[in-house]
Amino acid sequence: MIATLARRAGVTLAAGVLLGAAWTGTAAAATTSANATPASAQESGRTWCGVAYDPCIQAQNITRHNGFQVSPLYWAGTDNTCVPGHECNGYWFDWWV
Numbered sequence: 182m183i184a185t186l187a188r189r190a191g192v193t194l195a196a197g198v199l200l201g202a203a204w205t206g207t208a209a210a211a212t213t214s215a216n217a218t219p220a221s222a223q224e225s226g227r228t229w230c231g232v233a234y235d236p237c238i239q240a241q242n243i244t245r246h247n248g249f250q251v252s253p254l255y256w257a258g259t260d261n262t263c264v265p266g267h268e269c270n271g272y273w274f275d276w277w278v
Contacts, residue, residue, distance in 0.1 A: 225277035229268035232259060237272040249276040 228244065230237030237254055245251050252275040263269040 225275065227273055227275050229270075230254075230272045230274075231268075232271040234272060237274070241274050244274075244276050249278060251276045 228240060230240055234254075241251050241254065254272050254274050256272055257270055259270050261269040
């Protein structure tokens with residue numbers, strides 16, 4: 182019983198951290214949109230996850246759980262030259278309503 186509660190607390194904490202990371206990516210996508218609407222008002226966007234596969238899968242699952250459609254993960258490589266303030270390396274996925 183205690184182990185189950187501890188495991189649930191750990192999963193909840195990890196989901197909160199990943200949701201925060203996903204929200205950061207969503208907010209960044211919102212500021213780069215043509216009309217710069219808040220992320221919660223967006224109907225679509227792109228989330229960059231970096232080079233770690235498992236956290237990206239978790240962020241994708243959280244996005245799907247929150248009611249959005251999600252694309253498969255895509256790999257952009259690691260040697261891209263990014264515009265300052267943008268991400269262009271590692272894994273990413275698109276999401277939409």
